[in-house]
Amino acid sequence: MVRSEGITDRWLTAHEAIPTGRALIVVDDRGENSIVVVAGANAATVWPGSNPPRGRVVIAQLEVPITTVSIAFEHASASGATTILNPAPAEQLPDELLDNCSVVVPNEHEAELAGGIQSLLLSGAETVIVTRGSAGATLDRINESTVTVAPVPVDPIDTTGAGDAFCGNLAARMSTGASTVDAARWAAAAGALATTVAGAVPSLPLHHDVEALLTT
Numbered sequence: 001m002v003r004s005e006g007i008t009d010r011w012l013t014a015h016e017a018i019p020t021g022r023a024l025i026v027v028d029d030r031g032e033n034s035i036v037v038v039a040g041a042n043a044a045t046v047w048p049g050s051n052p053p054r055g056r057v058v059i060a061q062l063e064v065p066i067t068t069v070s071i072a073f074e075h076a077s078a079s080g081a082t083t084i085l086n087p088a089p090a091e092q093l094p095d096e097l098l099d100n101c102s103v104v105v106p107n108e109h110e111a112e113l114a115g116g117i118q119s120l121l122l123s124g125a126e127t128v129i130v131t132r133g134s135a136g137a138t139l140d141r142i143n144e145s146t147v148t149v150a151p152v153p154v155d156p157i158d159t160t161g162a163g164d165a166f167c168g169n170l171a172a173r174m175s176t177g178a179s180t181v182d183a184a185r186w187a188a189a190a191g192a193l194a195t196t197v198a199g200a201v202p203s204l205p206l207h208h209d210v211e212a213l214l215t216t
Helices: 040-044 066-078 108-113 117-122 162-175 180-194 207-215
Strands: 022-027 033-038 057-061 082-086 127-131 137-141 147-149
Touching: 057 066, 057 162, 066 082, 082 162, 108 127, 117 127, 117 137, 127 162, 127 180, 137 180, 147 180, 162 180, 180 207
Parallel strands: 057 082
Antiparallel strands: 022 033, 127 137, 137 147
């Protein structure tokens, strides 16, 4: 599947003695989800060392070791890349990681567990975007007014994958040179579309789907 989507698998590593990571997802009758993560081989992810991958935007979440993410973001920041952290599953975020975060994208629960928006900003994050489900999202920078990203109305079936769709599309749009605010608006539409399809990977929308939603 990775190759069929045109994604290089050069950096994938197989661990013969460690099972593939799993996520157990339960969805209630309102379409809200609860996820239990079994890290498996994800927990063995390490920084590749010499000749690492490069990109304009580097995005990570916390299903891999936080030390690995910290090293990746340190190298990415040093090369001038934009770094985006989705702090999920939620855990304590060290200042040395936040110092290298261009954008942190928690949901409301994750933002609260991290000490709140201002705490994230004061600890080093340049921008904090909090995803708020059907209420859209908010974007904050230190000493600036909050920007509200309006929700895109849809009829949700399953919220699984909505955060992933938001973060992935945010990164993709920023990699094309879009401003953080414009990228967040696009990402909000992608996240909304993801709630209209059951499942995680099947719900992730394509570019033309998001574009169609925003132009209707």
